[in-house]
Amino acid sequence: MRxxxxxxxxxxxxxxxxxxxxxxxxxxxxxxxxxxxxxLSAFSVDIVLLDLTLPDGDGLTLLGExxxxxxxxxxxxxxxxxxxxxxxxxxxxxxxxxxxxxxxLDELMARARALxxxxxxxxDARLTVGPLMxxxxxxxxxxxxxxxxxxxxxxxxxxxxxxxxxxxVSKDSLISALYDNADPPMPNAVEVIxxxxxxxxxxxxxxxxxxxxxxxxxxxxxx
Amino acid sequence: MTxxxxxxxxxxxxxxxxxxxxRRRLLLFxxxxxxxxxxVLIMLIYWAIRSATTESYxxxxxxxxxxxxxxxxxxxxxxxxxxxxxxxxMLTNSAEDRVxxxxxxxxxxxxxxxxxxxxxxxxxxxxGGEDRIVQYIDFRxxxxxxxxxRDEALSYAAKQTFVVLVAETMGQRQVVLERxxxxxxxxxxxxxxxxxxxxxxxxxxxxxxxxxxxQAVRLRGERDLRAIRRPVPPEGxxxxxxxxxxxxxxxxxxxxxxxFVSNTAHQLxxxxxxLKTQLEVARLEGTxxxxxxxxxxxxxxxxxxxxxxLLSRIGEQPSGVDTxxxxxxxxxxxxxxxxxxxxxxxxxxxxxxxxxxxAPSRVHGHQSLLLEALGNLIDNVIKHxxxxxxxxxQVHKDRLIxxxxxxxxxxxxxxxxxxxxxxLSIVHEIMDLHxxxxxxxxGPRAEVALIFDGEDDLGRKGTAP
Numbered sequence: 001m002r003x004x005x006x007x008x009x010x011x012x013x014x015x016x017x018x019x020x021x022x023x024x025x026x027x028x029x030x031x032x033x034x035x036x037x038x039x040l041s042a043f044s045v046d047i048v049l050l051d052l053t054l055p056d057g058d059g060l061t062l063l064g065e066x067x068x069x070x071x072x073x074x075x076x077x078x079x080x081x082x083x084x085x086x087x088x089x090x091x092x093x094x095x096x097x098x099x100x101x102x103x104x105l106d107e108l109m110a111r112a113r114a115l116x117x118x119x120x121x122x123x124d125a126r127l128t129v130g131p132l133m134x135x136x137x138x139x140x141x142x143x144x145x146x147x148x149x150x151x152x153x154x155x156x157x158x159x160x161x162x163x164x165x166x167x168x169v170s171k172d173s174l175i176s177a178l179y180d181n182a183d184p185p186m187p188n189a190v191e192v193i194x195x196x197x198x199x200x201x202x203x204x205x206x207x208x209x210x211x212x213x214x215x216x217x218x219x220x221x222x223x
Numbered sequence: 224m225t226x227x228x229x230x231x232x233x234x235x236x237x238x239x240x241x242x243x244x245x246r247r248r249l250l251l252f253x254x255x256x257x258x259x260x261x262x263v264l265i266m267l268i269y270w271a272i273r274s275a276t277t278e279s280y281x282x283x284x285x286x287x288x289x290x291x292x293x294x295x296x297x298x299x300x301x302x303x304x305x306x307x308x309x310x311x312x313m314l315t316n317s318a319e320d321r322v323x324x325x326x327x328x329x330x331x332x333x334x335x336x337x338x339x340x341x342x343x344x345x346x347x348x349x350x351g352g353e354d355r356i357v358q359y360i361d362f363r364x365x366x367x368x369x370x371x372x373r374d375e376a377l378s379y380a381a382k383q384t385f386v387v388l389v390a391e392t393m394g395q396r397q398v399v400l401e402r403x404x405x406x407x408x409x410x411x412x413x414x415x416x417x418x419x420x421x422x423x424x425x426x427x428x429x430x431x432x433x434x435x436x437x438q439a440v441r442l443r444g445e446r447d448l449r450a451i452r453r454p455v456p457p458e459g460x461x462x463x464x465x466x467x468x469x470x471x472x473x474x475x476x477x478x479x480x481x482x483f484v485s486n487t488a489h490q491l492x493x494x495x496x497x498l499k500t501q502l503e504v505a506r507l508e509g510t511x512x513x514x515x516x517x518x519x520x521x522x523x524x525x526x527x528x529x530x531x532x533l534l535s536r537i538g539e540q541p542s543g544v545d546t547x548x549x550x551x552x553x554x555x556x557x558x559x560x561x562x563x564x565x566x567x568x569x570x571x572x573x574x575x576x577x578x579x580x581x582a583p584s585r586v587h588g589h590q591s592l593l594l595e596a597l598g599n600l601i602d603n604v605i606k607h608x609x610x611x612x613x614x615x616x617q618v619h620k621d622r623l624i625x626x627x628x629x630x631x632x633x634x635x636x637x638x639x640x641x642x643x644x645x646x647l648s649i650v651h652e653i654m655d656l657h658x659x660x661x662x663x664x665x666g667p668r669a670e671v672a673l674i675f676d677g678e679d680d681l682g683r684k685g686t687a688p
Binding site: 101170 | 518521522525529557560561564565568573574575576577578615616
């Protein structure tokens with residue numbers, strides 16, 4: 001994963017750079033909007049970590065420019081300003097996620113990975129969550145390189161959960177993704193699929209959690 | 224708050240149409256009807272003056288006719304009028320008017336003396352056999368008033384009926400009528416002006432309590448939110464009551480803000496003191512402090528600051544997300560669970576949702592603030608309900624309840640109240656804004672409920688039907 005950090009505060013920038021290098025990932029750094037524009041015009045990255053308050057303007061301007069030229073690189077907003085308002089304006093303008101300063105570096109890494117993974121899932125058929133790997137084009141899944149040979153619906157369910165790893169996927173959204181209106185599921189159909197998947201995903205690094213009353217979460221331990 | 228924007232509050236700038244002043248309105252309603260009323264009154268006055276002058280002039284004319292009739296005698300069955308010319312001059316009312324007379328034998332109409340062409344009225348028909356007729360005639364191209372008297376001249380042997388006609392031009396009558404009318408109208412106008420002046424004075428006097436009230440409000444200090452106790456007329460009381468109610472609400476909001484600032488300052492001070500101590504200890508002993516503990520404290524501080532910012536922004540801007548609207552408690556709870564699931568799982572707590580309400584539970588509320596409040600409650604369970612394995616958000620018709628199966632909340636060794644200890648003051652603050660309340664049982668199987676059963680400023684219940 002190659003990331004661009006647009007951040008003018010050197011302490012924060014150094015911290016983020018350290019976290020990325022420890023994880024063995026590439027991080028480019030731009031301290032101004034101008035620098036970020038120059039970099040993005042020459043290179044492509046998997047994710048942009050964007051501070052909003054920059055010496056030469058508002059980070060949202062850069063986001064607007066990117067989205068205007070159909071650049072769908074995931075953007076994670078880092079904000080020290082009013083969280084609620086920035087969250088909404090940022091997401092309105094096409095940001096993919098936001099994080100309020102101060103943030104834990106672990107949290108930043110997890111969010112950045114999740115965004116990059118989602119982007120990869122959209123453009124490239126391969127998806128990885130810990131030991132789990134999915135090929136969404138070939139409907140194949142492997143756990144520790146061992147093929148799982150999942151039935152089509154179970155695979156689709158796992159693909160949705162893996163795309164949103166470490167986040168809650170509601171039961172309603174699973175039902176609407178897995179079944180069409182003309183073919184309503186049996187009661188408990190989703191529970192049955194989940195329980196079958198759970199039996200297959202026997203690996204200490206991942207777990208398929210039930211979030212009572214809401215839905216499910218594919219949890220990656222030791223992110 | 225300055226006097227200027229206080230006035231601005233009273234006169235909302237969005238009303239493009241400016242209201243007419245009360246004074247102008249009263250004056251208009253009181254004085255405007257005087258115009259048609261004056262017209263009618265002047266008509267009546269004109270009519271009265273006219274009939275009075277007509278009557279008195281007619282009487283003089285009649286007197287003249289009677290005087291002539293007195294001079295008519297029957298001499299050997301011939302009617303004779305003995306009328307000196309000078310006497311004729313006396314007949315007229317004034318120098319300007321001309322008088323025409325005629326004495327005729329009745330009913331033949333043979334003229335004995337005077338103007339031959341003066342037309343005699345018909346005594347037989349229409350006038351009911353009266354001996355005296357007063358009427359308008361057109362004579363020699365002029366409008367005139369004429370008196371006709373039918374009388375009898377007697378002698379020892381005979382009797383002869385005759386008619387005396389006296390006609391007069393109406394110049395003087397008109398002059399007198401106009402003169403009196405002018406005087407009457409003048410008196411009337413003076414009367415109207417007096418009435419208007421009195422009305423103006425009375426209206427000003429009547430509105431004085433209102434002006435005094437405005438003056439009293441204007442002189443108020445910006446922090447003086449005591450109720451207005453000044454006696455006002457009953458009509459002004461509702462306004463004063465409303466202003467007092469507004470003052471009371473402002474006072475409450477102000478107090479709540481003061482309390483909030485002092486509470487949050489308190490909450491910030493404790494972790495800051497702990498941080499400082501840890502750092503000092505590390506510096507004195509030359510050891511590394513508990514870094515992850517320090518990081519957690521900083522996170523807590525950052526969270527508190529976020530919440531303060533959020534609370535301070537309420538009502539600041541009328542658009543966007545920072546406003547009140549319809550909130551579905553179930554959706555809200557789902558959002559909270561989705562947001563906190565990962566942290567709960569990592570803390571070994573099974574966080575879930577339980578919908579108890581049969582119908583959708585909707586309240587009038589502030590989505591982000593309520594999410595923040597609910598987040599605090601979940602955070603509390605994760606941090607303080609040591610030994611809990613499950614935490615559940617129950618969605619009821621008008622409330623959200625966060626429960627856990629732990630043995631009760633354990634404070635981390637400080638002597639603050641439970642409200643301050645567990646970050647509940649912000650939750651209380653948020654529920655106050657929603658006219659709701661918080662009930663808490665922090666013992667075993669702890670339960671904290673956010674209850675929406677108050678009414679907001681517009682009288683809407685917290686829960687929509």
